[in-house]
Amino acid sequence: MDGTFEGTPSLGTSDDSAIDSNSAGPDTPLDKSPDVCGQTYSIPDIMDAVALPQRAGTPQPSRMNAILPDIMDPETAANMPIRNICCIGAGYVGGPTAAVIALHNPHVRVTVVDRDQNRIDAWKGRHLPIHEPGLVDVVRLARDGSSERRASGDQGQAASMDGASAALVGIVQPARTPNLFFSTACVETIAQADICLISVNTPTKVRGVGKGRATDMAAFEGACRDVATYAKAGTILVEKSTVPCKTGQLIKDIMEAHRPGVVFPVLSNPEFLSEGTAVRDLMQPDRVVIGCESTISGHRAAAALVNLYAAWVPRSRIAPINIWSSELSKLAANAMLAQRISSINSISAICERTGADVSEIARSLGMDPRIGPQFLKAGLGFGGSCFRKDIASLTYLSESLGLPEVAAYWQQVLEMNNFQRDRFARHVIATLNNSLRGKKITILGYAFKKNTGDARESPALDVIRLLLEEGPRSISIYDPLCSEADIKRELAVLEADYSVCKPDGPVEVVSDPYLACADSNAVLVLTDWDMFKNTKPAAAPSKPIATLESYDGTTPNDILHITSLMEQLPPNQPPTPPGSPKPSSLPTELTSRLIAEPACPADCAECQSAHSSGTLVEKDIDTPLVWSDISKVVREPRWVFDGRGILDDRAMVSMGFRLETLGRASMYRN
Numbered sequence: 258m259d260g261t262f263e264g265t266p267s268l269g270t271s272d273d274s275a276i277d278s279n280s281a282g283p284d285t286p287l288d289k290s291p292d293v294c295g296q297t298y299s300i301p302d303i304m305d306a307v308a309l310p311q312r313a314g315t316p317q318p319s320r321m322n323a324i325l326p327d328i329m330d331p332e333t334a335a336n337m338p339i340r341n342i343c344c345i346g347a348g349y350v351g352g353p354t355a356a357v358i359a360l361h362n363p364h365v366r367v368t369v370v371d372r373d374q375n376r377i378d379a380w381k382g383r384h385l386p387i388h389e390p391g392l393v394d395v396v397r398l399a400r401d402g403s404s405e406r407r408a409s410g411d412q413g414q415a416a417s418m419d420g421a422s423a424a425l426v427g428i429v430q431p432a433r434t435p436n437l438f439f440s441t442a443c444v445e446t447i448a449q450a451d452i453c454l455i456s457v458n459t460p461t462k463v464r465g466v467g468k469g470r471a472t473d474m475a476a477f478e479g480a481c482r483d484v485a486t487y488a489k490a491g492t493i494l495v496e497k498s499t500v501p502c503k504t505g506q507l508i509k510d511i512m513e514a515h516r517p518g519v520v521f522p523v524l525s526n527p528e529f530l531s532e533g534t535a536v537r538d539l540m541q542p543d544r545v546v547i548g549c550e551s552t553i554s555g556h557r558a559a560a561a562l563v564n565l566y567a568a569w570v571p572r573s574r575i576a577p578i579n580i581w582s583s584e585l586s587k588l589a590a591n592a593m594l595a596q597r598i599s600s601i602n603s604i605s606a607i608c609e610r611t612g613a614d615v616s617e618i619a620r621s622l623g624m625d626p627r628i629g630p631q632f633l634k635a636g637l638g639f640g641g642s643c644f645r646k647d648i649a650s651l652t653y654l655s656e657s658l659g660l661p662e663v664a665a666y667w668q669q670v671l672e673m674n675n676f677q678r679d680r681f682a683r684h685v686i687a688t689l690n691n692s693l694r695g696k697k698i699t700i701l702g703y704a705f706k707k708n709t710g711d712a713r714e715s716p717a718l719d720v721i722r723l724l725l726e727e728g729p730r731s732i733s734i735y736d737p738l739c740s741e742a743d744i745k746r747e748l749a750v751l752e753a754d755y756s757v758c759k760p761d762g763p764v765e766v767v768s769d770p771y772l773a774c775a776d777s778n779a780v781l782v783l784t785d786w787d788m789f790k791n792t793k794p795a796a797a798p799s800k801p802i803a804t805l806e807s808y809d810g811t812t813p814n815d816i817l818h819i820t821s822l823m824e825q826l827p828p829n830q831p832p833t834p835p836g837s838p839k840p841s842s843l844p845t846e847l848t849s850r851l852i853a854e855p856a857c858p859a860d861c862a863e864c865q866s867a868h869s870s871g872t873l874v875e876k877d878i879d880t881p882l883v884w885s886d887i888s889k890v891v892r893e894p895r896w897v898f899d900g901r902g903i904l905d906d907r908a909m910v911s912m913g914f915r916l917e918t919l920g921r922a923s924m925y926r927n
């Protein structure tokens with residue numbers, strides 16, 4: 258192998274009853290109900306034995322010695338034609354993933370279902386429930402469709418046109434029928450589906466056996482039960498949610514209990530997207546992992562899913578592997594990324610006590626090709642809905658398998674993460690003379706990372722909890738994307754002790770960063786938003802882009818080709834004021850082809866908000882903060898605590914700030 262995934266790897270035996278029924282999973286990594294717990298099963302082989310691809314010269318396999326179809330073979334996929342996809346769960350994974358699959362497979366009807374009516378309404382309307390760069394354009398095209406356009410002009414005229422118009426000359430862009438839908442009609446949609454992608458939430462259990470570590474599979478099991486009850490025979494179930502290793506077996510048990518003898522092929526297809534870059538990650542994935550059972554139906558199902566991805570992902574990046582490997586590879590990937598962050602953070606603590614600078618160390622480490630530069634940014638530790646819960650799940654799994662040493666190893670990654678926030682908050686308190694009484698603290702950035710409005714499991718919550726213990730006069734929070742409602746919902750866990758959500762409570766969420774900083778005793782930078790930086794962000798590395806040569810005007814993703822072309826053109830828009838909506842990245846010629854968006858109800862709160870123009874737009878997160886203006890409104894001695902290492906100290910000091918940066922020795926304390 259040359260480092261690609263070409264060819265079908267060995268997935269074990271080709272025997273149709275190949276899944277080892279004795280290799281039951283760990284005792285309780287999954288919360289199994291007694292009727293399925295520990296139950297072994299054998300794959301019903303009724304369907305598996307039929308309909309092998311018939312090719313001249315191919316010997317007819319016996320049922321127990323079948324030749325497995327080639328997963329990467331488009332002909333194999335043709336045996337399981339996919340017309341309808343149901344994606345269960347319209348969250349951060351389900352929504353963008355379904356949108357990108359729909360965009361690239363215009364002949365497939367993709368319906369995203371969710372029980373949450375508000376979320377579905379938002380996906381159907383002009384204000385999407387999540388912010389992801391580029392998502393608006395993908396959803397607009399797949400959900401609303403576009404009309405045909407024949408560009409006028411000839412190549413001679415093109416010379417005098419601007420870049421975008423010239424790029425379109427002579428190109429016919431076909432009309433596009435909408436093929437992305439959002440609905441709460443779970444039963445009906447599941448009943449029509451050829452594939453069900455399950456992308457529901459799998460949080461950590463908060464009570465009962467395994468509380469705080471085991472994965473709460475309630476939503477996942479619920480979705481599986483719905484499929485078991487309503488799906489037609491042969492529907493392919495795809496685990497997109499992150500689940501414990503051996504979940505495929507749990508699904509099989511549920512399906513068998515509801516529909517004995519009917520084959521529902523189960524695939525594991527974990528999602529590796531990161532929030533803030535979800536669309537880019539989905540459009541240009543490093544790899545697409547597809548885990549399947551070593552059965553004929555498993556291979557044919559995998560081939561059908563490969564085919565969907567192959568509409569835009571090179572086959573060399575699609576990795577068919579064993580289903581248990583696939584499930585575990587997701588937990589392992591998150592654990593190893595998180596481990597790097599904890600490793601560099603442990604070094605940052607040493608730096609603060611020695612005078613070494615963690616950003617210089619990270620740079621030097623990253624130049625070693627064996628280590629590489631990614632995930633070496635020291636800071637407040639990892640937040641977000643996944644790293645913590647997935648490592649907790651891995652430790653629980655390890656313990657369940659009788660491997661306490663392995664569990665302890667990964668547990669330490671979480672402990673180092675907690676240590677980081679704790680250390681930062683205590684340093685702030687100590688610097689402010691060990692008391693926050695009567696003082697105002699400003700938090701710049703609540704999101705767990707830049708470019709997302711996701712407020713879940715933010716490091717800011719732990720910092721705020723520790724600050725509140727000191728009884729500050731107020732804590733003022735500004736974040737360019739997290740909504741006040743989402744932040745307050747996260748802070749509600751502190752409600753009993755600090756009344757944070759009461760109107761006269763100590764915490765306020767402010768939509769203007771300058772107001773948030775006014776009269777503040779200390780400004781804490783807790784998210785690495787580019788807009789908070791006081792240096793120009795480095796130019797983004799160039800990525801593969803469409804060229805005019807590669808554009809034949811007939812591909813269904815014509816608008817994305819043009820969007821890529823547009824990215825090469827110099828920006829011609831004047832900067833927008835902070836907080837105002839950013840126009841679509843699509844040129845006018847193309848936006849005019851899009852079918853009109855659905856209208857908002859007259860009382861739509863988003864439309865009525867000051868910053869909304871009432872059209873599907875992305876918010877501005879690029880306009881930089883003017884730190885010299887902030888220096889005029891904060892209190893002396895103008896403390897700024899940088900928890901993300903994004904501020905240039907010389908520039909800050911020259912504006913009169915006292916800057917303390919995580920991972921560097923204090924400039925002001927011994």
Ligand SMILES: NC(=O)C1=CN([C@@H]2O[C@H](COP(=O)(O)OP(=O)(O)OC[C@H]3O[C@@H](n4cnc5c(N)ncnc54)[C@H](O)[C@@H]3O)[C@@H](O)[C@H]2O)C=CC1
Pocket residue numbers: 345346347348349350351370371372373376443456457458459476477479480483497498499500528529530531532642643
């Ligand atoms: N958020 C992320 O960036 C990533 C998340 N993942 C994994 O993907 C899964 C989903 O994560 P998110 O999208 O962040 O979760 P989310 O909480 O944003 O969305 C899950 C949605 O599923 C819906 N749901 C739950 N049970 C349902 C049912 N039976 N029928 C219909 N809808 C149902 C919920 O109402 C919710 O809207 C998790 O397992 C997570 O670990 C994987 C990669 C990235």
Ligand SMILES: O=C(O)[C@H]1O[C@H](OP(=O)(O)OP(=O)(O)OC[C@H]2O[C@@H](n3ccc(=O)[nH]c3=O)[C@H](O)[C@@H]2O)[C@H](O)[C@@H](O)[C@@H]1O
Pocket residue numbers: 499528529530531532533591594598631632633634635636637638639640641642643644705706707
């Ligand atoms: O399973 C998931 O949910 C996803 O989890 C992460 O994605 P995400 O949590 O969205 O974001 P990351 O970019 O990984 O950042 C996670 C946290 O680590 C922090 N981080 C990241 C990188 C770094 O060098 N230092 C650092 O502190 C970030 O600020 C953030 O709080 C993984 O990167 C994805 O591959 C995975 O699909």
